[in-house]
Amino acid sequence: MTAMSPVLRVQGLHKSFVMHAQGHLALPVLRDVALDVSPGECLALVGPSGAGKSTLLRSLYGNYRPQGGSIRVRHRADWVELVGAEPRVTLDVRRHTMGFVSQFLRVIPRVATVDVVAEPMLRRGVSPEEARRRAEFLLHLLGIPERLWQLPPATFSGGEQQRVNIARSLIADYPVLLLDEPTASLDTANRDGVIDLIRDRREAGAAIVGIFHDVAVRDVLATRLHPVELPGAPQ
Amino acid sequence: MTAPILSAKGVTKRFGSRVACRGVSFDLWPGEVLGIVGESGSGKTTLLNCLAGRLIPDEGHVAYETASVGTVDVHQLSEARRRLLARTEWGFVHQDAREGLRMGASAGANIGERLMAIGARHYGEIRGTASDWLSRVEIDLDRLDDRPTAYSGGMRQRLQIARNLVSEPRLVFMDEPTGGLDVSVQARLLDLLRGLVDSFHLSAVLVTHDLGVARLLTHRLMVMQGGEVVEAGLTDQVLDDPQHAYTQMLVASILPV
Numbered sequence: 001m002t003a004m005s006p007v008l009r010v011q012g013l014h015k016s017f018v019m020h021a022q023g024h025l026a027l028p029v030l031r032d033v034a035l036d037v038s039p040g041e042c043l044a045l046v047g048p049s050g051a052g053k054s055t056l057l058r059s060l061y062g063n064y065r066p067q068g069g070s071i072r073v074r075h076r077a078d079w080v081e082l083v084g085a086e087p088r089v090t091l092d093v094r095r096h097t098m099g100f101v102s103q104f105l106r107v108i109p110r111v112a113t114v115d116v117v118a119e120p121m122l123r124r125g126v127s128p129e130e131a132r133r134r135a136e137f138l139l140h141l142l143g144i145p146e147r148l149w150q151l152p153p154a155t156f157s158g159g160e161q162q163r164v165n166i167a168r169s170l171i172a173d174y175p176v177l178l179l180d181e182p183t184a185s186l187d188t189a190n191r192d193g194v195i196d197l198i199r200d201r202r203e204a205g206a207a208i209v210g211i212f213h214d215v216a217v218r219d220v221l222a223t224r225l226h227p228v229e230l231p232g233a234p235q
Numbered sequence: 236m237t238a239p240i241l242s243a244k245g246v247t248k249r250f251g252s253r254v255a256c257r258g259v260s261f262d263l264w265p266g267e268v269l270g271i272v273g274e275s276g277s278g279k280t281t282l283l284n285c286l287a288g289r290l291i292p293d294e295g296h297v298a299y300e301t302a303s304v305g306t307v308d309v310h311q312l313s314e315a316r317r318r319l320l321a322r323t324e325w326g327f328v329h330q331d332a333r334e335g336l337r338m339g340a341s342a343g344a345n346i347g348e349r350l351m352a353i354g355a356r357h358y359g360e361i362r363g364t365a366s367d368w369l370s371r372v373e374i375d376l377d378r379l380d381d382r383p384t385a386y387s388g389g390m391r392q393r394l395q396i397a398r399n400l401v402s403e404p405r406l407v408f409m410d411e412p413t414g415g416l417d418v419s420v421q422a423r424l425l426d427l428l429r430g431l432v433d434s435f436h437l438s439a440v441l442v443t444h445d446l447g448v449a450r451l452l453t454h455r456l457m458v459m460q461g462g463e464v465v466e467a468g469l470t471d472q473v474l475d476d477p478q479h480a481y482t483q484m485l486v487a488s489i490l491p492v
Contacts, residue, residue: 020480021487062469064476087455087469088264106450109422122433 006036006074007207008060008176013069013083015052015059029055030066031231035209039175042198042208044222051228053211057178060209061100062090073097073176095123099174101182105153105165113156114139114149117167124172131171138167142193158185166194170201177201179210183217195220238300240265240406240438245295246285248278255281256462258295263406268432268439270453270470272446272485278462279442280410286440287327287408288317302405322352326399330411332391335398336383342369342394343379349402368397372427389420393427400431409441413448425451446489450474458482 015030029052037043045053058064060071062082071082075097082090094100105116114135121131139149142163148156153164162185170177182198183191191214198221202208209226212218239262246259256278263269271279284290286297288309297309302324312320321327329335336345346365347355355361366376372393383391392412399407412428413421429452432439443449449456449470456473458466458481466479477483 017476018478020483058475063471065468065472065478088267090469091454110426 004038004040006038008035008037008074008209009070009072010035010060011070013056013059013066013071015055015064015066028231030059033069033228035226037176037207037209039205039207040202041223042202042210042221043224043226044218045209045211045228046218046225047228051230053228054180056228057100057180057209057211061094061098061178063100095120096172097174098176098178099169099172100178101166101169101180103162103181103184105161105168109154110152112150113144113153113164116153116164117171120168120172134171135167138171139164141197142167143190159187159190162186163190163194166197170197173201173204173206175206177206177208177210179208179212181211181213183212183214191217237265238306239263239298240300241286241440242298242300243286243295244298246282246292246297247294248281248285248290248292254462256285256459259457259464260295261457261464261467263438263440265405265438266436267455268437268441268453270449270456271440271442271459272444272449272456273459274444274485277459279444279459281462282459283408283410283440283442287321287325288312289327299406322349323402324405326402326404326407328392328395328399328407328409328412330414332383332388332395335395336391338383341380341382342374342386345383345394345398346401349398353402364401368401369394372397373423389416389424392416392420392424396424396427396431400435400437403435405438407437407439409439411443412441413443413445421448428452446474446485458485 011034013030013033016026016028019025019027033056035043045056047053055064059066062085066083069083072079073082073093075093080089080093082093114132117135117139118131121134122128136149144160144163153161156164166182179198183194186194195217202221210221212221241263244260247257248255259282271282273279281290285292291310298306299309300306327335343362343365346368347361350361350364366379369376369379374390374393383394386394413424416424425448431437441453453470456467456470457464458473458479460481466473466477466482473482474486477486
């Protein structure tokens with residue numbers, strides 16, 4: 001197997017939070033972070049709670065705004081810089097290149113589960129029928145009973161909402177995937193289904209960065225570990 | 236990508252010695268929904284009115300990329316041209332539906348006269364399109380001939396949205412479109428607006444003080460305080476990683492449910 005060249009390159013990344021209500025308290029979280037991820041790799045961020053794993057992942061998605069450094073992603077056959085990018089650039093990267101599985105589903109009131117899942121495909125210009133067909137396939141694969149598909153997910157259990165969230169986040173074949181505890185609130189059977197789905201994506205060539213609290217899940221999915229620690233923390 | 240559909244440069248508006256908005260600049264790209272958030276009195280509505288040509292700014296200018304005749308300076312247009320643009324390529328959704336509707340005309344006429352303004356003449360077709368839009372905004376068809384005075388607040392607001400979108404505008408200005416409505420009515424309206432923005436590839440500027448509404452409907456945010464934009468960015472960036480002291484205070488003040 002030949003080594004693939006990276007599709008995500010991070011260099012010298014800095015991120016602090018400044019809390020103005022607490023006397024402008026500055027909290028440095030990321031200092032000089034560097035990493036590369038290539039297609040078919042799954043990089044697991046490891047480190048104690050509060051070390052900045054989620055901050056790093058959210059910065060990669062353009063959700064948090066780093067003060068310095070570079071996050072470059074291969075997008076539509078070009079390299080795009082995400083640090084300081086214009087909103088429409090970040091949105092286009094999210095629509096076509098980068099998917100994010102968060103721990104929680106941000107519920108849109110009154111929208112049916114199947115439509116919640118199908119939405120990212122519609123935004124890419126896929127026909128409603130095709131988007132719906134794919135949404136139903138994923139919901140079925142993730143064990144969401146068909147009688148729930150037309151209901152809004154607001155009243156579902158935590159595990160069901162998590163699986164709806166995963167279906168929504170994985171419906172498009174993003175070349176880069178960011179996963180924040182994708183199996184956090186799932187039982188064993190459902191966890192295994194999610195693991196299979198993510199492993200399939202990795203083997204199909206997705207470049208993945210993830211936080212996996214569950215060591216068994218991490219062992220199955222990760223091809224490499226990336227330690228994360230707060231600036232100034234003891235080695 | 237092409238050109239911004241709306242471009243504001245250094246827009247400043249004073250009322251006497253009071254500055255309502257100062258030095259506001261931004262580009263709005265096709266398909267984008269820009270939210271303007273901030274507390275009452277922060278200059279949001281004044282800015283919106285300047286953008287839509289309803290107020291003349293003291294400084295700065297606003298350029299609009301028309302469908303057919305290139306870029307125009309919104310404030311250099313004659314009143315007749317501006318009104319034509321407002322009826323054909325733009326929509327304006329007021330917080331108070333009474334300002335955006337003709338209260339003495341039937342619901343059907345409120346929708347139909349927009350179609351006539353863009354050249355529709357066939358009565359049956361106009362009535363058909365009006366009925367279609369009424370059902371799209373979830374108003375029973377047997378209310379087509381009622382006047383909006385007989386409608387509830389939520390229905391009036393949905394009718395106003397139908398009146399604004401029936402002519403398939405390219406750019407819609409919205410001033411607190413869900414303000415003053417029950418939360419259940421608000422959720423339906425938000426859901427409706429989201430769907431319409433997506434399916435018509437609308438560009439929109441939305442003024443709201445409700446960060447939840449902003450999260451659901453907008454791609455980008457500008458945060459205004461005392462007439463100035465203190466922070467701007469992707470909606471989730473501004474709400475999840477607020478940088479400015481005022482934005483941090485706004486985000487921290489959201490009541491949990």
